Amino acid sequence: MTAQPGPALITQRRLQLRPETALSRRYLKIIESWIPIGRSLFAAWPDRPDCGHFIGGCHWYGIETLAGAIAFAAAASSPDYDPKVGGCSRRELRTIARQALRYLCFTHDSGPADCVRPAKGLGRPENFGRKWGERGKGFFPESQCGTTVAGLAIVARLLGKEVDVETWGMLAAMHADYAERFGTMEPKNGVYVNTQMEENGWTSCGLASVTCVLADSPDAATWSATAKRWMFSTATAPQDAKNQLPFADGKTVAQWTGETFTALPDFMAENHGMVHPNYTGASVHFTGVLGVILGAYGQKLPPQAYFNRANIYASLKLTTDRTGSLHPVQGMDWPYLFTDPGTMTHAAASVMLRDPDAACLERWALTTLEERQSSHGGRMIDPAVAAVCHDVQDPMVIRECVIANPTWTYLLHRLQGDGPLPTPARDLERKLHGVKVFPHSGFVFQRHPQGQTSFSWRNCQMALPLTRDGIQTVAPASHSWLGRVTVKNRPDSQEEISLHVDTAKEGFATALVMDRAQGAVRQEVLYAGLPDGTSLSFERWTAREPVVVSDVSLGFLRIINEKFISMPDNCRGYRVISTPEGNTRFESFVSADPASDVVRSYVHPGWLNVDGRLGLVFRGTGTTVYHNRHHFPTWWATADDLTLCRREKSQKIPVGKVIAELAALIAPGQSARKTAATQLIELTGSTACVGLIGHGHLAVANFGAAPVHAAFKTGRSAFQAVPVFAGTTRITDRGVTYSLSLQPGQARLHKVAAMLGVTGDVEVSTSSSTIIAHNIGSRNAAVTLGRKTAKVRPGQLVKLT
Numbered sequence: 001m002t003a004q005p006g007p008a009l010i011t012q013r014r015l016q017l018r019p020e021t022a023l024s025r026r027y028l029k030i031i032e033s034w035i036p037i038g039r040s041l042f043a044a045w046p047d048r049p050d051c052g053h054f055i056g057g058c059h060w061y062g063i064e065t066l067a068g069a070i071a072f073a074a075a076a077s078s079p080d081y082d083p084k085v086g087g088c089s090r091r092e093l094r095t096i097a098r099q100a101l102r103y104l105c106f107t108h109d110s111g112p113a114d115c116v117r118p119a120k121g122l123g124r125p126e127n128f129g130r131k132w133g134e135r136g137k138g139f140f141p142e143s144q145c146g147t148t149v150a151g152l153a154i155v156a157r158l159l160g161k162e163v164d165v166e167t168w169g170m171l172a173a174m175h176a177d178y179a180e181r182f183g184t185m186e187p188k189n190g191v192y193v194n195t196q197m198e199e200n201g202w203t204s205c206g207l208a209s210v211t212c213v214l215a216d217s218p219d220a221a222t223w224s225a226t227a228k229r230w231m232f233s234t235a236t237a238p239q240d241a242k243n244q245l246p247f248a249d250g251k252t253v254a255q256w257t258g259e260t261f262t263a264l265p266d267f268m269a270e271n272h273g274m275v276h277p278n279y280t281g282a283s284v285h286f287t288g289v290l291g292v293i294l295g296a297y298g299q300k301l302p303p304q305a306y307f308n309r310a311n312i313y314a315s316l317k318l319t320t321d322r323t324g325s326l327h328p329v330q331g332m333d334w335p336y337l338f339t340d341p342g343t344m345t346h347a348a349a350s351v352m353l354r355d356p357d358a359a360c361l362e363r364w365a366l367t368t369l370e371e372r373q374s375s376h377g378g379r380m381i382d383p384a385v386a387a388v389c390h391d392v393q394d395p396m397v398i399r400e401c402v403i404a405n406p407t408w409t410y411l412l413h414r415l416q417g418d419g420p421l422p423t424p425a426r427d428l429e430r431k432l433h434g435v436k437v438f439p440h441s442g443f444v445f446q447r448h449p450q451g452q453t454s455f456s457w458r459n460c461q462m463a464l465p466l467t468r469d470g471i472q473t474v475a476p477a478s479h480s481w482l483g484r485v486t487v488k489n490r491p492d493s494q495e496e497i498s499l500h501v502d503t504a505k506e507g508f509a510t511a512l513v514m515d516r517a518q519g520a521v522r523q524e525v526l527y528a529g530l531p532d533g534t535s536l537s538f539e540r541w542t543a544r545e546p547v548v549v550s551d552v553s554l555g556f557l558r559i560i561n562e563k564f565i566s567m568p569d570n571c572r573g574y575r576v577i578s579t580p581e582g583n584t585r586f587e588s589f590v591s592a593d594p595a596s597d598v599v600r601s602y603v604h605p606g607w608l609n610v611d612g613r614l615g616l617v618f619r620g621t622g623t624t625v626y627h628n629r630h631h632f633p634t635w636w637a638t639a640d641d642l643t644l645c646r647r648e649k650s651q652k653i654p655v656g657k658v659i660a661e662l663a664a665l666i667a668p669g670q671s672a673r674k675t676a677a678t679q680l681i682e683l684t685g686s687t688a689c690v691g692l693i694g695h696g697h698l699a700v701a702n703f704g705a706a707p708v709h710a711a712f713k714t715g716r717s718a719f720q721a722v723p724v725f726a727g728t729t730r731i732t733d734r735g736v737t738y739s740l741s742l743q744p745g746q747a748r749l750h751k752v753a754a755m756l757g758v759t760g761d762v763e764v765s766t767s768s769s770t771i772i773a774h775n776i777g778s779r780n781a782a783v784t785l786g787r788k789t790a791k792v793r794p795g796q797l798v799k800l801t
Helices: 007-011 022-040 060-077 090-107 139-143 146-162 165-182 197-213 220-235 238-242 253-257 277-295 309-318 343-351 356-375 383-388 396-416 425-432 672-677
Strands: 042-044 052-054 246-248 434-438 443-448 451-456 462-466 484-487 494-503 508-516 521-529 535-543 547-560 574-579 582-587 598-602 607-610 614-620 623-628 639-647 651-653 658-668 681-683 689-694 697-702 708-714 722-724 727-731 736-742 747-751 754-759 762-766 771-775 781-785 788-792 797-799
Touching: 022 042, 022 060, 022 356, 022 396, 042 090, 052 060, 052 090, 060 090, 060 146, 060 396, 090 146, 090 165, 139 165, 139 197, 146 165, 146 197, 146 277, 165 197, 197 220, 197 277, 220 253, 220 277, 220 309, 238 253, 246 253, 277 309, 277 343, 277 396, 309 343, 309 356, 343 356, 343 396, 356 425, 383 396, 434 494, 443 508, 443 521, 451 521, 462 535, 462 658, 494 747, 508 697, 521 689, 521 697, 521 747, 535 547, 535 689, 535 697, 547 614, 547 658, 582 598, 582 623, 607 639, 607 672, 614 639, 614 672, 639 658, 658 689, 681 708, 689 708, 697 708, 697 736, 722 727, 754 762, 762 781, 771 781, 771 788, 788 797
Parallel strands: none
Antiparallel strands: 042 052, 434 443, 443 451, 451 462, 484 547, 494 508, 508 521, 508 747, 521 535, 535 658, 547 639, 547 651, 574 582, 574 607, 598 623, 607 614, 614 658, 623 639, 681 689, 689 697, 697 747, 708 736, 722 754, 727 736, 727 762, 754 781, 762 771, 771 797, 781 788
16 A cells, blocks of 8 residues: 655644643653753664664664654744753754654664664564564554554654655655554454453554544545544443444444443453553543644544543542552552653543543642652653663663653643643542442442552452552552462462442441362451541451462562652652561662562561551461562562561461461551550451451451351450440440341441440440440449440440430
């Protein structure tokens, strides 16, 4: 297929952008600060004249060189650009951007056969000495070039007449090549394990650019129709197949949907085997990218580009922390703290969806971006980390290409405006406060005054109790908090036996029973999120057959230990761990030497506090370990590993015996002094039932398969004043018993109804409106509620409220 851009496109002046605003200038400053870094990572490519590449020129899909090209071209477009900060004149910026554009045109599949990328670079060796464009490698890698193809057209538009006919011809051929591969292809279907949300999104961007660059082609109408189909199918859920509402072009939602789905019914998406915020956010992110692509050619987005985006963003903004980062409820497999925590996702929702809440969250994310970049001296990655570490896929220096993200966001604002005025932060906090269950994704989420908490029961069983610092104190590591047990000759498996979530407006309790390791062991969990942000947790693993277990780990949390000099209140380059033994300071640095790690063990300390930011009161199996990491075979963040209960020794466990258990209270935002004084009460009862009292709440669960009228007991000395809850509480000199009826697998959370001072033996019946004390002993009793004391004779009933 041959194609040429229209003559008007070749001869037109540089793309005219909106005037700078206070918001857009903040992004410009980020780009300006990176220009010297980008300049140092740029090199000439001698195979053709007027060509060069960034960051070695050999990363996936050409994104490393596009990142530098679009950043340099965007900076050159601004009348407010400061050459003293960037270290380059506008002319130099345009020259380098043009050279990068030409390099990617020559080395693309559609370029001359002898033009390949360097024989050695900074990325993965399978890209060295090869073209990009990924021809013949299949849909995933080939389609992923869509945003690079589109981004290069934006670079050309920003450079205007400085792009010659030869370069425009190569750019048109590149677009024609993309059209030939995908111009009539149907969107992909995928919901579970690996969504197709991102793939459909980036393909829609590539095709949108095709329709603009090759607008004069006789096939343009076909490509435009296909692009709309991919835009729509970026964010489809199963229920859309039943929606008969007329939508666009004479078709209903159901007709547009067909049998192509990318989102779960609760509008989250899973990728890499986990519900993944990055890939859920991709649908909204690419709507923003489309705003740049089509906006650069004076076109409006079609309705297909907006379909379900507001529904998806409603869930994303609920789970966004105060750094602007999306909360990874089932863990994160990419670096935890990308310098840009997601400005484009929030900006797209703000500008394109007109969501004022998103405008507020964008500014939170932008502030985080500014502080992280400033801490790195203008870089996207800490140079010390880049010199030593490798992430799950590439050397960390490659991640300097993250500069592309704020650049796209900058261009969105320069083309589409600032969006609505942001919701005031305090109003947004009140609006998002509370609890929501995502039944299809498999998690419950709570936003509270001290941060946010999630509990996940599908894909990756874990809990993530975050402070107000979000993922900058507790990292979103997969398998956080809930246990992992290795069973000899029994590979892990997940068979859910029962699940129940008891929700209130501001709190929740969850009971989970799951058979693991091919049914050889049973995992039982009670996890409650209290309205003040405290969590109560109980977990028990039991052998269902004789087993040999090793590497038992419960209560694992990964603690961020970064040094961001522009964030001195938190990421200070060390963490202080407090226990009854005292305080220990653990330094932050990275090293190539495995022996640089520091491991500290504690034997049943009872409580532990992390840096005055997170309190833990607990009892459990094994040893408590704090692993101060400096050597990272795979780097997700500079972070330490805290495990409350760890046992590495192999052990034979008879059938029916407990392998490990952990009872804990987790208090975000708590000082060490308060943690030392915090009380967690474990209630005893039948084997099938558990109960915990802490911070004025009672959490209980029945793990059994039959309904029970459970009696939860504790010693009288556990209380100075006895907390009573809905139901019946028996208080005697021998102890306190709470009686509750529970259905199979049920969890319940009760707020304390009253604190009673009691002498004698009484039974207290509590409902929503009354508290009645009944003397069940043989002598007079006294019950004190507040400042009033009631005398209760044997057998007498006294109404206290």
